[in-house]
Amino acid sequence: MDGHLRYKMNDSKKAPVRLIARLDVKGPNLIKGIQFDGHRVLGVPEYFAEIYYREGIDELIFQDTVASLYQRNGLHDIIQKTAEHAFIPITVAGGIRTIEDIRLCLKAGADKVAINTAAIPNPDFLRQAAEEFGSQCIVASLEVYRYADGRCEIWTDYGRQETGVNAFIWAKRVVELGVGEIMLTSINREGMGHGFDVDLIAQVASNVSVPVIAVGGAGNAQDLVRAYQEGKADAVAAASIFHYHYAKPINQLNMSFNEQRLRMGEQIDSGNIDFLKMGYGGNYAVPVRPVSIPEAKQAMRDGGISVRELHVA
């Protein structure tokens, strides 16, 4: 198109900001913990994923929570089932160690993989992966712990291992190595529902040339707005607020077929299932204010953020 036809930016014409659901998986189960610990089983991940797609989520991230620890990657089945029904981008994280691991994830239906643990001892793995599959396919997952003295450092193995690596230096490094995006998780905030670490996000997002996905801490819809407005995030991800909204109590009379399917929980063998047995909740505490995906998008719209409209033809 004509070079002189310059487009003048205004907020209403900005590209929609991605709203992403993150699904942490342990074995066959969707789980949710707090600061990567105390995992509670919530149900079957692919059922949640399918409902999130229909509700208008813009992207899905599946995180295998034990892959690095047990040196395995068990998400392929879940990804494959999800990709048959969900025609949106899917990112797989957790336990990606080799070029072959990436190939298998893509074959299962993933569009991107996110890498943390394997890149710390071998940063060149990110460069090799970006060269082999293209930058658009490789996401650097930065799981950051903020110490009491303010230091922000990378932890690996789903929050089990300190590395001493400075998060801001590492963020610049991974971009030089060729990653196409950064998924930035605050371990301190993760699952707490107290809001994102907007200072951390802003400090990373304003210093790198690739999109930054804010993860960890969304406790209500306003937190998503703040991650964008104050944190300058390019995309916002949430887990608990959606999981606890869509995981309805079993005794609810108007539960739809799909909601019942959420609860079927076949082969539940990993994690604490008390929450399920108590009919989704009982007296168990939920650390967030549950939000539906349309409600979250409305809050973003109200905050002046352009979102993807689910206008079905």
Add this chain to the structure above:
Amino acid sequence: MSPEVVIIDSGICNLFNIRRAFENLGAKVVISCDRKQILGAPRVILPGVGAFGSGMKNLERLELVSTLRDYVSSGKPLFGICLGMQMLLSHSEEHGIWDGLGIIPGRVRRFREANDNTPSYKIPQIGWNTLEPTEKGWSGSLLDGITQPISVYFVHSYVVEPASRGVVLARTFYGQDDFCSVLANDNILACQFHPERSGPVGLKILENFLNLGN
């Protein structure tokens, strides 16, 4: 009978999701780099991700350049997606100057970079963005039956600049650029975004493509 579509396999990209999307629409999908199979197809998809130069090298290595030109001259529909769209143009400025298929006159160039006088934005564009209409109507086209506002999923650093504005079916704004995101010239169709990753709207675009050439 289910509609058939041949997806060109040049070995450079992940075809699983585009295949699944078409199968979800009830199409019979053939993945091929075989000249006979391509020339015999009722409709063809040219997908692609990655760098322009390696994409073209792969087409040349598999002798697909002349096959695609011959296919196009048959008048049957060809649909280029992402890098597959860019390769339809005359040349690209991605890391040097590369010849494209030359099926659509024009060039491929990088997004303009942000500077101190512009709002900040990131390159590549990764995410959802909207399609804006042009003077070319959408009725009977790839975008038939789709109503505003439309968001579709993009992943790219380069954009196409067709020599003729008449082929631009939809535009998209990003950073300082107002670029051609969907083009249509008789039987040649292309989009810069990923319809197979663009939810129900993307599926509708693929369904429209299946209805062409019937």
